[in-house]
Amino acid sequence: MxxxxxxxxxxxxxxxxxxxxxxxxxxxxxxxxxxxDPKSAITVLITIAGLVVLFFIGYSVADSSVTARELNEFGVDEPLSQKIGGILNMTYYLFIIAGVAVVLDVVQRVVKSIG
Known part of the structure; x- marks a missing residue:
């Protein structure tokens, strides 16, 4: 196999x-x-709304071009290709946000340890 x-x-x-x-x-x-904690639901809803916004930004930027191989072998048409691209773009944005958050956390800890 x-x-x-x-x-x-x-x-x-x-x-x-x-x-x-x-x-x-x-x-x-x-x-x-x-x-x-019913008040914490607001934070979760804001997070979900942020993820939806990131997806639609990624979706609007994504390319919907499909090659003949993708269409025949995988059955991926233009709308599905754009949705997949939107999810990939959203993943890239989340990775960048996580990286920035880690860097900011390290900088904050260094500043606190100095001062």
Missing amino acids: NGEAIFTEYLLPFTGLLIIIALVATVIGFLMSIIT
Whole structure:
């Protein structure tokens, strides 16, 4: 069995299962946070709204071009290609935001230790 067959037969469905588990855990965590502290729901809703905004920014910038191979082999058409590009762009934006947050945290800790 080659590497691509292992990926498509085992790892890809497993990844989908992990995504579903993560979504269920996120929804359960959100509901529990609303029950324990209703004011914290505002922060979660603002975060979700921010993610939606980042997705639509990424979606609007994404290219919708599709090659013949992608269309025939994977069934990816132009709208799906743009959605995939939007999700990838959103992932890049989140990675940049996380990197900036780490750098700012390190700088803040250095400033606190000096002063």
